[in-house]
Amino acid sequence: MLIVKDMLDLHHTNYHWLEQDALTVAPLLLGYELLSYIDGRKTGGRIVELEVYHGHVDPASHAFKGQTPRTAPMFKSGGHIYVYFSYGMHTCLNIVTGPAGEAQAILLRALEPTIGMDIMTTRRGLTRPTTAATSSSHPDTRLTSGPGNLAKSLGVTLALSGTHLGSTLALIPPTAPLSMSSIVSGPRVGISKAKDHPWRFAIKDNPFVSRPRL
DNA sequence: ATACCGATTGCCT
DNA sequence: GGCAATCGGTATA
Numbered sequence: 624m625l626i627v628k629d630m631l632d633l634h635h636t637n638y639h640w641l642e643q644d645a646l647t648v649a650p651l652l653l654g655y656e657l658l659s660y661i662d663g664r665k666t667g668g669r670i671v672e673l674e675v676y677h678g679h680v681d682p683a684s685h686a687f688k689g690q691t692p693r694t695a696p697m698f699k700s701g702g703h704i705y706v707y708f709s710y711g712m713h714t715c716l717n718i719v720t721g722p723a724g725e726a727q728a729i730l731l732r733a734l735e736p737t738i739g740m741d742i743m744t745t746r747r748g749l750t751r752p753t754t755a756a757t758s759s760s761h762p763d764t765r766l767t768s769g770p771g772n773l774a775k776s777l778g779v780t781l782a783l784s785g786t787h788l789g790s791t792l793a794l795i796p797p798t799a800p801l802s803m804s805s806i807v808s809g810p811r812v813g814i815s816k817a818k819d820h821p822w823r824f825a826i827k828d829n830p831f832v833s834r835p836r837l
Numbered sequence: 838a839t840a841c842c843g844a845t846t847g848c849c850t
Numbered sequence: 851g852g853c854a855a856t857c858g859g860t861a862t863a
Contacts, residue, residue, distance in 0.1 A: 674844070676844070683844070684844085685844075688860090691859075691860070692859085693858085693859060693860085694859095707844080707858095707859095708857080708858060708859085709843060709844070709845060709858095710842090710843060710845050710846080710855080710856070710857080711843090711855070711856030711857035711858075712845080712846080712855070712856055712857080713845050713846075715844065715845085717844085728844095730844055732844090769845070769846070770844070770845075771845050771846065772845090772846080781858095811844070812844075812845090813843085813844055813845065814843095814844060815843090
């Protein structure tokens with residue numbers, strides 16, 4: 624009984640570190656494994672690329688002009704999920720950070736697939752490579768490179784926006800912490816405002832980082 | 838009610 | 851490197 628209580632406590636406190644500032648959290652999040660339990664299927668991968676959006680002080684943030692029905696999840700506390708629909712066809716997944724009201728979010732841009740590659744291949748509508756060499760030894764970079772592809776492979780939909788990390792989407796810490804020298808940063812992708820901030824972070828030389836390469 | 842546009846992707850030259 | 855596809859959210863009337 625005590626064990627169950629401890630597990631529940633752990634489950635509840637596991638994500639409190641995400642209530643720190645997004646720029647503190649972002650490099651720490653690299654290397655974490657993101658697991659998805661959606662439609663009874665388990666998929667996931669190691670986070671290798673992400674971008675910080677800094678709420679009301681960031682002109683490129685969806686929350687810059689204040690809260691709207693769509694962006695309401697961004698204003699929740701760190702550990703919540705914000706999902707948005709983009710260009711009429713893509714779904715993008717964010718992890719909210721910071722205290723409630725700050726509207727900080729981290730856009731997940733690329734994973735290195737670790738679990739459920741066959742399921743992700745199906746969700747993406749891709750056909751498996753026929754040669755054994757390309758299928759099992761190295762995961763397909765088309766699965767989870769780029770925010771739209773990543774969300775599609777994991778089965779993430781708008782319905783998840785506003786929920787909390789936990790049973791549907793979960794984070795598993797890396798076995799060994801990343802060295803500071805293996806992290807690179809640069810300008811964010813696809814924005815028209817605040818292009819100067821180097822708030823895109825990635826694991827150096829990781830082949831699953833989306834284009835343009837950092 | 839209507840117009841504009843985007844935290845993207847993939848195909849074309 | 852250029853550009854079309856496609857539609858919900860948001861602002862404007």
